[in-house]
Amino acid sequence: MSLLTAAALLIHGYHPYAEDAEIYLPGVLKILNPKLFPVNSEFFGEHAGHSLYPNLIAFSVRVTHLPLPWAAFLWHLACIFLLLAASWRLASALFQGDSAEQRCARWAAVALMAALLTLPIAGTWLYILDQFLNPRNLAAFAALFGVAEVLHLKYVRAALWLVFGALMHPFMASFAILFSIWLVLLDRYRPRVLGFAGGEPGVLAQSDPSTARRAGSRDARPRTSPAAALPFGITFEPPPAAYHEVALRQRSHFVLRWEWYEWLGVAGPVLLFWWLGNFARRRGMKNLELVSRAMVPFVLLATAAAIGLGIPARFEALTRLQPLRCLALCYMVLVVAGGGLLGMYVLQRQSNFWRWLVLFVPLSFGMYFAQRQVFPASQHIEWPWAQPRNQWAQAFEWIRANTPVDALFALDPRHMELSGEDENGFRARAERSMLADLVKDKGAASMFPPLSEKWAEQIADEKNFEHFGKADFERLRNKYGVSWVVVQQPGPEGLACPYANSAVRVCQLH
Numbered sequence: 001m002s003l004l005t006a007a008a009l010l011i012h013g014y015h016p017y018a019e020d021a022e023i024y025l026p027g028v029l030k031i032l033n034p035k036l037f038p039v040n041s042e043f044f045g046e047h048a049g050h051s052l053y054p055n056l057i058a059f060s061v062r063v064t065h066l067p068l069p070w071a072a073f074l075w076h077l078a079c080i081f082l083l084l085a086a087s088w089r090l091a092s093a094l095f096q097g098d099s100a101e102q103r104c105a106r107w108a109a110v111a112l113m114a115a116l117l118t119l120p121i122a123g124t125w126l127y128i129l130d131q132f133l134n135p136r137n138l139a140a141f142a143a144l145f146g147v148a149e150v151l152h153l154k155y156v157r158a159a160l161w162l163v164f165g166a167l168m169h170p171f172m173a174s175f176a177i178l179f180s181i182w183l184v185l186l187d188r189y190r191p192r193v194l195g196f197a198g199g200e201p202g203v204l205a206q207s208d209p210s211t212a213r214r215a216g217s218r219d220a221r222p223r224t225s226p227a228a229a230l231p232f233g234i235t236f237e238p239p240p241a242a243y244h245e246v247a248l249r250q251r252s253h254f255v256l257r258w259e260w261y262e263w264l265g266v267a268g269p270v271l272l273f274w275w276l277g278n279f280a281r282r283r284g285m286k287n288l289e290l291v292s293r294a295m296v297p298f299v300l301l302a303t304a305a306a307i308g309l310g311i312p313a314r315f316e317a318l319t320r321l322q323p324l325r326c327l328a329l330c331y332m333v334l335v336v337a338g339g340g341l342l343g344m345y346v347l348q349r350q351s352n353f354w355r356w357l358v359l360f361v362p363l364s365f366g367m368y369f370a371q372r373q374v375f376p377a378s379q380h381i382e383w384p385w386a387q388p389r390n391q392w393a394q395a396f397e398w399i400r401a402n403t404p405v406d407a408l409f410a411l412d413p414r415h416m417e418l419s420g421e422d423e424n425g426f427r428a429r430a431e432r433s434m435l436a437d438l439v440k441d442k443g444a445a446s447m448f449p450p451l452s453e454k455w456a457e458q459i460a461d462e463k464n465f466e467h468f469g470k471a472d473f474e475r476l477r478n479k480y481g482v483s484w485v486v487v488q489q490p491g492p493e494g495l496a497c498p499y500a501n502s503a504v505r506v507c508q509l510h
Contacts, residue, residue, distance in 0.1 A: 001088070001110070005081045008114040011364050013131050013371050013380040015422070016072050017393070021132045022416070022425025022440045023047055027054035028068065029431055032061060039408050039433040039481070043441045043455075046448045052167045053135035069384035072133045079137040080117070083129055086144035087113040087336050093151035094288045095340045101348060108343025109336045111356075115363050116335055118371055121327050122265020123258045128332055131371070136328075139169035143176030144332055150180045151287050175326040179298055186294050255306040255324060269330050270299050276337060288337060295330055302326045320447050378422045391503035392421045395486060396430040398499045399506060403432060403484060410476050411486045412465045413438040418488070420503055426486075435462060435480060470494040477509045484508050 017025065027048025029036050037044075048054045061071045091109035095102045117129040129137050142165030149158035158180060165173035277292035279285075302323035309321060347355050372380060378390045388394055392415075399409070409432055416423045416439040426434050436445075436458040445455040461476065469492045476482040485507050489500070495507040 001081060001084055004084055004110060004114045005077060007364070008080050008084070008117055009077065009381065011115065011368050011371075012118045012129075013368075013375065013382075014073065014076060015131045015375055015378060015382055016069060016076070016133065016384070017382075017396075017425050017429040018132055018375065018378075018423045019425070020130065020134050020136075020440065021428045023444065024053065024134045025072070025425070025428040026431075028057045028061075029428075031055065031058040032068065033405075033431075035405050036431055037427065037433050038406050040436060040441075040458075041433070042451060043436060043444045044427065046444060046451065051135050051169060053138065053169070056168070057133070067384070073384045076133045076137070079129065079133065079141060080114075082141040083117075083137075083144065084110050084114055086141045086148060087332075087339075090144055090148035090151070090333070090336045091340050093148055094285070094291065094337060095344065096287070101344045104347055105340035105343035108347050109339035111360060112339030112342065113332070113335050115360055115367060118367060119331065119335070120265075121331050122324075123255065123262035124322070124325055124327060126325070126328055128328070128335070135169040136172055139165040139172040139176075140328070140332065142168065143173060143329055144336075146176050146180055147183070147291075147329070147333065150183050151291070171322075172325065172328065175329050179294065179326070179329060182298060183290065183294050187290055255303070256310045266299065266303055266324065266327065269327070269334050270296055272334060272338075273299075273330075276341075291333060291337070295333065299324075299326060299330055375422045377420045378424075390420070390422050390424060391501045393424050393429060394501060395499060395504045395506055396424060396426060399430040399432055399484070399486075402499070405432075407432050407483050408481050409434040409484045409486060410462065410465075410473065410480075410482045411435075411437070412488070413459055413462045414465075415486070416440065432484075435476070435482065468492060473509055482509060 015021075023044050024047065026037060026041070026044040030041060030045070030048070031054055057068075057071065057075065060066075060075070061068050064071060066074070087110045088106055091106040095105040095109075113128075118127045118131060120127060126136070129140055142161045145161040146158045146165065149155070149161060162173060162177050162180060165176060273292045273295045277289050277296070280289035280292060305321075305323040309323070342359070347359065368380075378388065378393065379386065382388065388397065399407075409426065409430070411426060411434055412418065413436065415421055415437065416425070423439075425440065426432070426437075436455045438459060441451075441455055445451040458480070461479065466488070468487075473482065473485055473492075473495070476485075485495070487495075487505050487507060489503060489505060491497070491505045491507070495505070496510065497505040497507040499506040
Protein backbone atom coordinates (compact mmCIF):
# COMPACT_ATOMS: atom_id res chain seq x y z
CA MET A 1 0.00 0.00 0.00
CA SER A 2 2.88 2.36 0.77
CA LEU A 3 4.39 1.74 -2.68
CA LEU A 4 1.06 2.47 -4.34
CA THR A 5 0.77 5.67 -2.27
CA ALA A 6 4.18 6.80 -3.52
CA ALA A 7 3.23 5.86 -7.09
CA ALA A 8 -0.01 7.84 -6.81
CA LEU A 9 1.91 10.91 -5.62
CA LEU A 10 4.28 10.62 -8.59
CA ILE A 11 1.41 10.21 -11.04
CA HIS A 12 -0.89 12.96 -9.84
CA GLY A 13 1.52 15.46 -8.31
CA TYR A 14 1.16 17.75 -5.33
CA HIS A 15 0.21 21.44 -5.40
CA PRO A 16 -0.42 22.58 -1.81
CA TYR A 17 -1.59 26.13 -2.60
CA ALA A 18 -3.64 25.48 -5.74
CA GLU A 19 -7.35 25.65 -6.52
CA ASP A 20 -9.54 25.12 -3.43
CA ALA A 21 -6.56 25.32 -1.08
CA GLU A 22 -7.33 29.04 -1.40
CA ILE A 23 -10.59 28.35 0.45
CA TYR A 24 -9.42 25.87 3.06
CA LEU A 25 -5.78 26.63 3.94
CA PRO A 26 -6.40 30.22 5.18
CA GLY A 27 -8.73 28.83 7.85
CA VAL A 28 -5.82 26.82 9.26
CA LEU A 29 -3.47 29.81 8.99
CA LYS A 30 -5.97 32.03 10.81
CA ILE A 31 -6.09 29.62 13.76
CA LEU A 32 -2.29 29.42 13.92
CA ASN A 33 -1.94 33.21 13.67
CA PRO A 34 -5.11 35.20 14.47
CA LYS A 35 -3.48 38.41 13.23
CA LEU A 36 -3.66 37.19 9.64
CA PHE A 37 -6.44 38.21 7.24
CA PRO A 38 -8.01 41.18 9.06
CA VAL A 39 -10.01 41.98 5.89
CA ASN A 40 -12.38 39.72 3.91
CA SER A 41 -11.74 36.67 6.09
CA GLU A 42 -15.42 35.73 5.75
CA PHE A 43 -14.76 34.52 2.21
CA PHE A 44 -12.95 31.52 3.69
CA GLY A 45 -14.22 31.77 7.26
CA GLU A 46 -17.73 30.57 6.39
CA HIS A 47 -16.33 27.26 5.14
CA ALA A 48 -13.93 26.98 8.06
CA GLY A 49 -16.71 27.66 10.55
CA HIS A 50 -18.72 24.63 9.44
CA SER A 51 -15.91 22.08 9.68
CA LEU A 52 -13.40 20.84 12.23
CA TYR A 53 -10.86 20.42 9.44
CA PRO A 54 -8.88 23.63 10.13
CA ASN A 55 -8.85 22.86 13.86
CA LEU A 56 -7.55 19.34 13.22
CA ILE A 57 -4.74 20.48 10.92
CA ALA A 58 -3.78 23.38 13.20
CA PHE A 59 -3.79 21.02 16.20
CA SER A 60 -1.47 18.61 14.38
CA VAL A 61 0.93 21.48 13.64
CA ARG A 62 1.02 22.54 17.27
CA VAL A 63 1.43 19.00 18.59
CA THR A 64 4.16 17.93 16.17
CA HIS A 65 5.87 21.36 15.96
CA LEU A 66 6.19 20.79 12.23
CA PRO A 67 5.91 23.75 9.84
CA LEU A 68 2.50 23.86 8.17
CA PRO A 69 3.89 22.97 4.69
CA TRP A 70 5.37 19.76 6.12
CA ALA A 71 2.25 18.91 8.12
CA ALA A 72 0.01 19.48 5.08
CA PHE A 73 2.26 17.26 2.91
CA LEU A 74 2.18 14.42 5.44
CA TRP A 75 -1.59 14.75 5.80
CA HIS A 76 -1.91 14.58 2.02
CA LEU A 77 0.12 11.36 1.91
CA ALA A 78 -2.06 9.98 4.70
CA CYS A 79 -5.20 10.81 2.69
CA ILE A 80 -3.88 8.90 -0.32
CA PHE A 81 -2.86 5.92 1.82
CA LEU A 82 -6.19 5.81 3.65
CA LEU A 83 -8.23 6.12 0.43
CA LEU A 84 -6.31 3.15 -0.99
CA ALA A 85 -6.83 1.25 2.27
CA ALA A 86 -10.55 2.05 2.10
CA SER A 87 -10.59 0.79 -1.50
CA TRP A 88 -9.07 -2.49 -0.30
CA ARG A 89 -11.64 -2.73 2.47
CA LEU A 90 -14.51 -2.13 0.05
CA ALA A 91 -13.07 -4.56 -2.49
CA SER A 92 -12.80 -7.23 0.22
CA ALA A 93 -16.57 -6.90 0.72
CA LEU A 94 -17.42 -6.89 -2.99
CA PHE A 95 -15.02 -9.73 -3.92
CA GLN A 96 -15.11 -12.15 -0.99
CA GLY A 97 -13.05 -15.26 -0.67
CA ASP A 98 -9.41 -16.27 -0.50
CA SER A 99 -8.81 -17.57 -4.00
CA ALA A 100 -6.01 -16.18 -6.15
CA GLU A 101 -8.55 -14.48 -8.43
CA GLN A 102 -10.28 -12.71 -5.55
CA ARG A 103 -6.99 -11.55 -4.04
CA CYS A 104 -6.02 -10.29 -7.47
CA ALA A 105 -9.36 -8.48 -7.70
CA ARG A 106 -8.71 -6.61 -4.47
CA TRP A 107 -5.21 -5.51 -5.49
CA ALA A 108 -6.42 -4.50 -8.94
CA ALA A 109 -9.15 -2.36 -7.37
CA VAL A 110 -6.57 -0.56 -5.22
CA ALA A 111 -4.17 -0.14 -8.14
CA LEU A 112 -6.89 1.31 -10.36
CA MET A 113 -7.85 3.78 -7.63
CA ALA A 114 -4.19 4.83 -7.30
CA ALA A 115 -4.01 5.43 -11.05
CA LEU A 116 -7.28 7.42 -11.22
CA LEU A 117 -7.16 9.71 -8.17
CA THR A 118 -7.47 12.82 -10.31
CA LEU A 119 -10.24 11.46 -12.51
CA PRO A 120 -12.63 14.41 -13.09
CA ILE A 121 -16.16 13.87 -11.81
CA ALA A 122 -18.71 14.93 -14.42
CA GLY A 123 -20.01 18.49 -14.16
CA THR A 124 -18.95 18.99 -10.53
CA TRP A 125 -15.46 20.49 -10.95
CA LEU A 126 -14.21 17.82 -8.54
CA TYR A 127 -11.65 15.04 -8.67
CA ILE A 128 -11.86 11.77 -6.76
CA LEU A 129 -8.94 13.10 -4.69
CA ASP A 130 -7.40 16.54 -5.11
CA GLN A 131 -3.68 17.23 -5.54
CA PHE A 132 -3.63 19.25 -2.32
CA LEU A 133 -4.87 18.80 1.22
CA ASN A 134 -8.48 19.79 1.85
CA PRO A 135 -11.46 18.47 3.85
CA ARG A 136 -12.99 16.76 0.81
CA ASN A 137 -9.99 14.41 0.73
CA LEU A 138 -10.54 13.44 4.36
CA ALA A 139 -14.26 13.00 3.76
CA ALA A 140 -13.53 10.86 0.67
CA PHE A 141 -11.67 8.06 2.44
CA ALA A 142 -14.08 8.25 5.38
CA ALA A 143 -17.03 7.81 2.99
CA LEU A 144 -15.48 4.78 1.33
CA PHE A 145 -14.60 3.21 4.68
CA GLY A 146 -18.15 3.90 5.88
CA VAL A 147 -19.75 2.10 2.93
CA ALA A 148 -17.26 -0.76 3.20
CA GLU A 149 -17.97 -1.28 6.89
CA VAL A 150 -21.73 -1.30 6.23
CA LEU A 151 -21.15 -4.16 3.78
CA HIS A 152 -19.01 -5.92 6.38
CA LEU A 153 -21.82 -5.48 8.95
CA LYS A 154 -19.54 -3.40 11.17
CA TYR A 155 -22.11 -0.71 11.83
CA VAL A 156 -20.32 0.95 14.74
CA ARG A 157 -17.16 1.30 12.65
CA ALA A 158 -19.24 2.60 9.76
CA ALA A 159 -20.88 5.19 11.97
CA LEU A 160 -17.50 6.33 13.34
CA TRP A 161 -16.08 6.80 9.84
CA LEU A 162 -19.18 8.64 8.66
CA VAL A 163 -19.17 10.91 11.71
CA PHE A 164 -15.50 11.70 11.07
CA GLY A 165 -16.32 12.53 7.46
CA ALA A 166 -19.19 14.77 8.55
CA LEU A 167 -16.91 16.64 10.95
CA MET A 168 -14.45 17.25 8.13
CA HIS A 169 -16.88 18.09 5.31
CA PRO A 170 -20.57 17.85 6.30
CA PHE A 171 -21.82 18.41 2.76
CA MET A 172 -19.82 15.68 1.00
CA ALA A 173 -20.23 13.26 3.91
CA SER A 174 -24.00 13.60 3.73
CA PHE A 175 -24.08 11.61 0.48
CA ALA A 176 -22.18 8.71 2.06
CA ILE A 177 -24.48 8.81 5.09
CA LEU A 178 -27.61 8.67 2.93
CA PHE A 179 -26.19 5.95 0.71
CA SER A 180 -25.21 3.84 3.73
CA ILE A 181 -28.73 4.13 5.15
CA TRP A 182 -30.15 3.26 1.72
CA LEU A 183 -27.89 0.19 1.53
CA VAL A 184 -29.13 -1.13 4.86
CA LEU A 185 -32.79 -0.48 4.00
CA LEU A 186 -32.47 -2.01 0.56
CA ASP A 187 -30.76 -5.09 1.93
CA ARG A 188 -33.43 -5.48 4.61
CA TYR A 189 -36.50 -5.11 2.42
CA ARG A 190 -34.98 -6.07 -0.94
CA PRO A 191 -37.85 -4.86 -3.20
CA ARG A 192 -38.33 -6.82 -6.39
CA VAL A 193 -39.04 -3.64 -8.29
CA LEU A 194 -35.31 -2.92 -8.28
CA GLY A 195 -34.61 -6.20 -9.97
CA PHE A 196 -33.37 -8.40 -7.11
CA ALA A 197 -33.68 -12.09 -7.71
CA GLY A 198 -35.20 -12.71 -4.33
CA GLY A 199 -33.80 -14.59 -1.36
CA GLU A 200 -33.62 -13.62 2.27
CA PRO A 201 -32.47 -10.15 3.29
CA GLY A 202 -29.22 -9.68 5.18
CA VAL A 203 -26.71 -10.99 2.65
CA LEU A 204 -24.25 -8.20 3.37
CA ALA A 205 -20.70 -9.47 3.71
CA GLN A 206 -21.67 -13.15 4.03
CA SER A 207 -24.63 -15.45 3.51
CA ASP A 208 -24.37 -17.75 6.54
CA PRO A 209 -27.41 -17.76 8.89
CA SER A 210 -25.69 -16.05 11.82
CA THR A 211 -24.55 -13.23 9.58
CA ALA A 212 -28.03 -12.91 8.10
CA ARG A 213 -29.50 -12.57 11.58
CA ARG A 214 -27.00 -9.80 12.42
CA ALA A 215 -27.81 -7.98 9.22
CA GLY A 216 -31.52 -8.18 9.96
CA SER A 217 -31.17 -6.73 13.44
CA ARG A 218 -32.89 -3.37 13.78
CA ASP A 219 -30.36 -2.37 16.45
CA ALA A 220 -27.54 -2.73 13.93
CA ARG A 221 -28.86 -0.06 11.57
CA PRO A 222 -26.94 3.21 11.27
CA ARG A 223 -28.89 5.86 13.15
CA THR A 224 -27.62 8.93 11.32
CA SER A 225 -30.42 11.37 10.49
CA PRO A 226 -31.11 12.28 6.85
CA ALA A 227 -31.13 15.88 8.05
CA ALA A 228 -27.34 15.68 7.89
CA ALA A 229 -27.69 15.98 4.10
CA LEU A 230 -28.83 19.60 4.36
CA PRO A 231 -26.07 22.17 3.87
CA PHE A 232 -25.68 24.79 6.55
CA GLY A 233 -27.61 27.98 6.19
CA ILE A 234 -30.24 26.60 3.83
CA THR A 235 -33.36 28.74 3.91
CA PHE A 236 -36.36 29.34 1.71
CA GLU A 237 -36.09 33.08 2.21
CA PRO A 238 -35.27 35.06 -0.97
CA PRO A 239 -31.50 35.63 -1.31
CA PRO A 240 -30.02 39.13 -1.70
CA ALA A 241 -30.49 40.71 -5.12
CA ALA A 242 -26.75 40.45 -5.76
CA TYR A 243 -26.93 36.67 -5.42
CA HIS A 244 -28.35 36.30 -8.92
CA GLU A 245 -25.09 37.55 -10.43
CA VAL A 246 -22.92 35.10 -8.53
CA ALA A 247 -25.34 32.20 -9.06
CA LEU A 248 -25.21 32.58 -12.83
CA ARG A 249 -21.43 32.26 -12.72
CA GLN A 250 -21.63 28.84 -11.01
CA ARG A 251 -22.44 26.69 -14.04
CA SER A 252 -21.87 23.48 -12.09
CA HIS A 253 -24.89 24.30 -9.90
CA PHE A 254 -27.25 24.34 -12.90
CA VAL A 255 -27.26 20.93 -14.55
CA LEU A 256 -29.35 22.19 -17.46
CA ARG A 257 -26.34 24.30 -18.44
CA TRP A 258 -23.97 21.31 -18.48
CA GLU A 259 -22.29 20.30 -21.73
CA TRP A 260 -23.45 17.12 -23.43
CA TYR A 261 -20.26 15.24 -22.51
CA GLU A 262 -20.83 16.07 -18.84
CA TRP A 263 -24.17 14.32 -19.06
CA LEU A 264 -22.33 11.23 -20.31
CA GLY A 265 -20.54 11.28 -16.97
CA VAL A 266 -23.93 10.84 -15.30
CA ALA A 267 -25.50 8.36 -17.71
CA GLY A 268 -22.38 6.20 -18.04
CA PRO A 269 -22.07 5.18 -14.37
CA VAL A 270 -25.83 4.53 -14.14
CA LEU A 271 -25.70 2.16 -17.11
CA LEU A 272 -22.54 0.50 -15.82
CA PHE A 273 -24.04 -0.12 -12.38
CA TRP A 274 -27.22 -1.48 -13.99
CA TRP A 275 -25.05 -3.91 -15.96
CA LEU A 276 -22.95 -4.73 -12.89
CA GLY A 277 -26.10 -5.56 -10.92
CA ASN A 278 -27.19 -8.11 -13.51
CA PHE A 279 -23.67 -9.48 -13.89
CA ALA A 280 -23.22 -9.89 -10.13
CA ARG A 281 -26.63 -11.56 -9.72
CA ARG A 282 -25.77 -14.21 -12.30
CA ARG A 283 -22.50 -14.99 -10.49
CA GLY A 284 -23.84 -14.87 -6.96
CA MET A 285 -21.81 -11.81 -5.95
CA LYS A 286 -24.35 -10.58 -3.44
CA ASN A 287 -22.64 -7.46 -2.15
CA LEU A 288 -21.64 -6.27 -5.61
CA GLU A 289 -25.23 -6.80 -6.72
CA LEU A 290 -26.57 -4.91 -3.71
CA VAL A 291 -24.26 -1.90 -4.19
CA SER A 292 -25.02 -1.77 -7.90
CA ARG A 293 -28.78 -1.97 -7.39
CA ALA A 294 -28.56 0.71 -4.72
CA MET A 295 -26.44 3.12 -6.75
CA VAL A 296 -28.76 3.31 -9.79
CA PRO A 297 -31.79 4.87 -8.06
CA PHE A 298 -29.48 6.89 -5.79
CA VAL A 299 -27.93 8.70 -8.76
CA LEU A 300 -31.20 8.92 -10.71
CA LEU A 301 -32.98 10.52 -7.75
CA ALA A 302 -30.11 13.00 -7.36
CA THR A 303 -30.32 13.79 -11.08
CA ALA A 304 -34.05 14.43 -10.86
CA ALA A 305 -33.51 16.69 -7.84
CA ALA A 306 -30.76 18.63 -9.62
CA ILE A 307 -32.99 19.17 -12.66
CA GLY A 308 -35.94 20.15 -10.50
CA LEU A 309 -33.94 22.72 -8.55
CA GLY A 310 -32.43 24.16 -11.71
CA ILE A 311 -35.68 25.01 -13.51
CA PRO A 312 -37.77 27.41 -11.36
CA ALA A 313 -36.13 30.79 -10.80
CA ARG A 314 -37.38 30.88 -7.22
CA PHE A 315 -35.21 27.86 -6.42
CA GLU A 316 -32.07 29.61 -7.61
CA ALA A 317 -30.50 29.74 -4.13
CA LEU A 318 -31.25 26.03 -3.57
CA THR A 319 -29.16 24.90 -6.53
CA ARG A 320 -26.20 25.09 -4.13
CA LEU A 321 -27.51 21.82 -2.66
CA GLN A 322 -25.77 20.27 -5.71
CA PRO A 323 -27.36 16.81 -5.48
CA LEU A 324 -25.11 15.45 -8.21
CA ARG A 325 -22.07 15.77 -6.01
CA CYS A 326 -23.16 12.28 -5.01
CA LEU A 327 -21.23 11.30 -8.15
CA ALA A 328 -18.03 11.59 -6.12
CA LEU A 329 -19.05 8.54 -4.09
CA CYS A 330 -20.49 6.88 -7.20
CA TYR A 331 -17.20 7.20 -9.09
CA MET A 332 -15.13 5.88 -6.18
CA VAL A 333 -17.32 2.80 -5.82
CA LEU A 334 -17.31 2.29 -9.59
CA VAL A 335 -13.50 2.42 -9.73
CA VAL A 336 -13.24 -0.19 -6.97
CA ALA A 337 -15.84 -2.46 -8.60
CA GLY A 338 -14.38 -2.02 -12.08
CA GLY A 339 -10.83 -2.60 -10.90
CA GLY A 340 -11.90 -5.74 -9.06
CA LEU A 341 -13.58 -7.19 -12.14
CA LEU A 342 -10.50 -6.39 -14.22
CA GLY A 343 -8.41 -8.24 -11.67
CA MET A 344 -10.67 -11.31 -11.69
CA TYR A 345 -11.33 -11.65 -15.40
CA VAL A 346 -8.50 -9.87 -17.24
CA LEU A 347 -5.42 -9.66 -15.03
CA GLN A 348 -6.38 -12.90 -13.23
CA ARG A 349 -3.16 -13.40 -11.28
CA GLN A 350 -0.53 -11.09 -9.84
CA SER A 351 2.09 -13.28 -11.54
CA ASN A 352 0.84 -12.05 -14.95
CA PHE A 353 3.08 -8.98 -14.74
CA TRP A 354 2.85 -8.15 -18.41
CA ARG A 355 -0.93 -7.80 -18.24
CA TRP A 356 -0.64 -5.43 -15.27
CA LEU A 357 2.01 -3.40 -17.10
CA VAL A 358 -0.02 -3.20 -20.30
CA LEU A 359 -3.00 -1.86 -18.38
CA PHE A 360 -1.50 0.40 -15.72
CA VAL A 361 1.59 1.90 -17.36
CA PRO A 362 -0.26 3.68 -20.23
CA LEU A 363 -3.08 4.65 -17.87
CA SER A 364 -0.66 6.11 -15.32
CA PHE A 365 1.29 8.04 -17.93
CA GLY A 366 -1.96 9.37 -19.37
CA MET A 367 -3.05 10.66 -15.98
CA TYR A 368 0.43 12.11 -15.38
CA PHE A 369 0.44 14.06 -18.65
CA ALA A 370 -3.10 15.30 -18.02
CA GLN A 371 -1.96 16.77 -14.70
CA ARG A 372 1.06 18.38 -16.31
CA GLN A 373 -1.33 20.23 -18.61
CA VAL A 374 -3.27 21.55 -15.62
CA PHE A 375 -0.17 22.99 -13.90
CA PRO A 376 2.32 23.57 -16.75
CA ALA A 377 4.27 26.42 -15.08
CA SER A 378 4.86 24.63 -11.76
CA GLN A 379 6.79 21.64 -10.52
CA HIS A 380 4.78 18.45 -10.76
CA ILE A 381 5.39 17.82 -7.07
CA GLU A 382 5.83 20.98 -5.01
CA TRP A 383 7.90 19.53 -2.21
CA PRO A 384 7.64 21.37 1.11
CA TRP A 385 11.41 22.06 1.16
CA ALA A 386 11.67 23.33 -2.45
CA GLN A 387 11.44 26.86 -3.80
CA PRO A 388 8.61 27.36 -6.32
CA ARG A 389 9.39 27.57 -10.01
CA ASN A 390 6.19 29.43 -10.81
CA GLN A 391 6.67 33.21 -11.16
CA TRP A 392 3.38 34.10 -9.47
CA ALA A 393 4.17 31.76 -6.58
CA GLN A 394 7.58 33.39 -6.18
CA ALA A 395 5.93 36.83 -5.96
CA PHE A 396 3.41 35.58 -3.40
CA GLU A 397 6.17 34.15 -1.23
CA TRP A 398 8.08 37.43 -1.41
CA ILE A 399 4.90 39.16 -0.22
CA ARG A 400 4.61 36.76 2.72
CA ALA A 401 8.16 37.54 3.83
CA ASN A 402 8.31 41.29 3.11
CA THR A 403 4.93 42.96 3.67
CA PRO A 404 2.99 43.82 6.84
CA VAL A 405 0.62 41.17 8.21
CA ASP A 406 -2.29 43.64 8.04
CA ALA A 407 -1.64 44.68 4.42
CA LEU A 408 -4.59 44.60 2.02
CA PHE A 409 -3.85 43.64 -1.60
CA ALA A 410 -5.67 44.10 -4.86
CA LEU A 411 -5.09 41.67 -7.72
CA ASP A 412 -6.76 40.97 -11.02
CA PRO A 413 -9.95 39.22 -9.83
CA ARG A 414 -9.32 36.56 -12.49
CA HIS A 415 -5.67 36.05 -11.57
CA MET A 416 -6.09 32.34 -10.78
CA GLU A 417 -7.25 31.75 -14.36
CA LEU A 418 -4.43 33.69 -16.06
CA SER A 419 -1.89 31.82 -18.15
CA GLY A 420 1.14 30.88 -16.09
CA GLU A 421 -0.54 31.48 -12.72
CA ASP A 422 -1.46 27.80 -12.34
CA GLU A 423 -4.35 28.57 -9.96
CA ASN A 424 -2.09 29.56 -7.07
CA GLY A 425 -4.21 30.89 -4.22
CA PHE A 426 -3.05 34.30 -3.03
CA ARG A 427 -4.35 34.11 0.54
CA ALA A 428 -3.09 30.55 0.93
CA ARG A 429 0.41 31.28 -0.34
CA ALA A 430 1.02 34.95 0.48
CA GLU A 431 -0.91 34.84 3.79
CA ARG A 432 -2.29 38.32 3.21
CA SER A 433 -5.76 39.83 2.81
CA MET A 434 -7.06 40.71 -0.65
CA LEU A 435 -10.18 42.12 -2.28
CA ALA A 436 -12.71 39.58 -3.53
CA ASP A 437 -11.88 37.59 -6.66
CA LEU A 438 -13.92 36.05 -9.47
CA VAL A 439 -12.73 32.49 -8.97
CA LYS A 440 -12.79 31.13 -5.42
CA ASP A 441 -14.58 33.95 -3.58
CA LYS A 442 -17.34 33.53 -6.14
CA GLY A 443 -17.75 29.97 -4.86
CA ALA A 444 -18.00 31.16 -1.26
CA ALA A 445 -20.61 33.76 -2.20
CA SER A 446 -22.62 31.15 -4.10
CA MET A 447 -22.71 28.83 -1.07
CA PHE A 448 -23.38 31.56 1.48
CA PRO A 449 -25.76 34.13 -0.10
CA PRO A 450 -25.25 36.92 2.49
CA LEU A 451 -21.68 37.25 1.15
CA SER A 452 -22.95 38.02 -2.35
CA GLU A 453 -23.54 41.73 -1.75
CA LYS A 454 -20.03 42.36 -0.47
CA TRP A 455 -18.60 40.20 -3.23
CA ALA A 456 -20.55 41.99 -5.97
CA GLU A 457 -19.53 45.43 -4.72
CA GLN A 458 -15.83 44.62 -4.66
CA ILE A 459 -15.92 42.85 -8.02
CA ALA A 460 -17.64 45.89 -9.57
CA ASP A 461 -14.88 48.15 -8.22
CA GLU A 462 -12.23 45.84 -9.73
CA LYS A 463 -13.80 45.68 -13.19
CA ASN A 464 -11.25 46.06 -16.03
CA PHE A 465 -8.42 45.62 -13.53
CA GLU A 466 -5.96 44.80 -16.31
CA HIS A 467 -6.36 48.38 -17.59
CA PHE A 468 -6.08 50.10 -14.22
CA GLY A 469 -3.78 53.09 -13.80
CA LYS A 470 -2.47 54.83 -10.74
CA ALA A 471 -5.71 56.79 -10.26
CA ASP A 472 -7.76 53.55 -10.20
CA PHE A 473 -5.53 52.08 -7.51
CA GLU A 474 -5.84 55.29 -5.50
CA ARG A 475 -9.62 54.86 -5.66
CA LEU A 476 -9.29 51.36 -4.16
CA ARG A 477 -6.95 52.70 -1.49
CA ASN A 478 -9.38 55.44 -0.53
CA LYS A 479 -12.44 53.16 -0.45
CA TYR A 480 -11.08 49.93 0.98
CA GLY A 481 -7.66 50.75 2.39
CA VAL A 482 -5.75 48.80 -0.28
CA SER A 483 -2.05 49.31 0.41
CA TRP A 484 -0.42 46.96 -2.12
CA VAL A 485 -1.23 45.69 -5.62
CA VAL A 486 0.01 42.83 -7.78
CA VAL A 487 -0.02 43.61 -11.49
CA GLN A 488 1.07 41.73 -14.58
CA GLN A 489 4.14 42.93 -16.41
CA PRO A 490 4.72 45.61 -17.58
CA GLY A 491 1.93 47.18 -15.49
CA PRO A 492 1.02 50.86 -15.22
CA GLU A 493 3.60 53.60 -14.78
CA GLY A 494 4.08 55.69 -11.67
CA LEU A 495 3.96 52.89 -9.08
CA ALA A 496 6.69 52.05 -6.59
CA CYS A 497 7.32 48.33 -7.04
CA PRO A 498 9.93 46.80 -4.72
CA TYR A 499 9.54 43.35 -6.30
CA ALA A 500 9.29 42.30 -9.94
CA ASN A 501 9.94 39.21 -12.02
CA SER A 502 9.18 38.26 -15.61
CA ALA A 503 5.46 37.75 -14.89
CA VAL A 504 4.35 40.27 -12.23
CA ARG A 505 5.20 43.35 -10.21
CA VAL A 506 4.37 43.90 -6.53
CA CYS A 507 3.72 47.57 -5.89
CA GLN A 508 3.05 49.65 -2.79
CA LEU A 509 0.48 52.43 -2.73
CA HIS A 510 1.39 55.62 -0.83
